Amino acid sequence: MTEGSDDIQALIALMARLPGLGPRSARRIVLSLIRKRAGQMTQLAQLLDSVATSSRECLTCGNITDRDECAICTDPARANGEICVVQDVADLWALERGNAFRGRYHVLGGTLSALDEIGPDDLGIPALIDRIHRDGISEVILALNATVDGQTTAHYIADALADSKVSVTGLAQGVPIGGELDYLDDGTISAALRARRRI
Template identity: 60%
Template sequence: MAASAGPEIERLISLLAKLPGLGPRSARRAALALLKRRDQLLLPLSEALSIAADRVKTCSVCGSLDTQDPCAICTDPQRDPSLICVVEEVGALWAMERAAAFKGRYHVLGGLLSALDGIGPEALRIGPLIARATEPGVKEVILALPATVDGQTTAHYLAERLEGTGVTVTMLARGVPVGGELDWLDDGTINQAMRARRPA
């Protein structure tokens, strides 16, 4: 690294390099951009980070991040309390909200079962999910987990665990994504789309 930049800049670069999407080289570029725009970018970002550290907490009901606990979604009377959508992480919850495809509540698992990474059921928020699913008024649990090996393993495990609760357990449909050209799709997706075909 650039010894001449001084330890303060080096520390800034090494912290920025820990962000996903930034490597050592782009972290240097980001640090330079910050130092060049001290008042417009560096100070506001420093403040936004400290505010976020102060105020953002994990919702004790669903596991999402918000400045209030329970979070805005869990306390929103407009949202249907009979539907619980299970997602892997808060990023997936945000994606669902952007799509505005769901008007119930969420449950953030905090990861996926993974034999390879040694992540078992006790590491995830599965107990609280079962407890929520057995509450009166809950009718359906939608497993919105990724279409990966770990995602599907987790979905099967959850479906089994939820069997006794009496709720309907569903999962997201599989098929050709919007704008998806067949030429560019993987074989797995084409196969799923073919098997799940429906009347036109």
């Protein structure tokens, strides 16, 4: 029992399993929490407990919320005609931080993957297509990762909507802001060159 007490060891072991952490960083975090006695640890425990019991998926879009429908789905100020399809809640949060999109979202919760045997039904793609038709959506923005699985999923959804009047778009590919050509991969450079525009 090196690390103080059984509870401290269990806490370190649990923390070490969190993404991006390991035994070393978990020990460091737990020690810092124990040292700063000003209630930070109790506060963290209370928040974790409250989030664990109250958070669930938005019934409409799949975002994480503490109510039946998330703040974005219930916001009357947002545009109803556009829906942005993302792979993950983290992607939705990233787009919201960008503050560029004022429509609604749909979280797939993954991508199609032959390897992992994830098909359209596992991702609720039929339900998404239904939602698009039911809500009278005019533009579907497929904000999926620029990976093979992400783009496969984008093409599948675009195909499923090909016969409808819905306009299906994807994020632009090119040089990221602040990016230096010398450090970019060949794929990005050729994509940016193909999509060149007049300035």
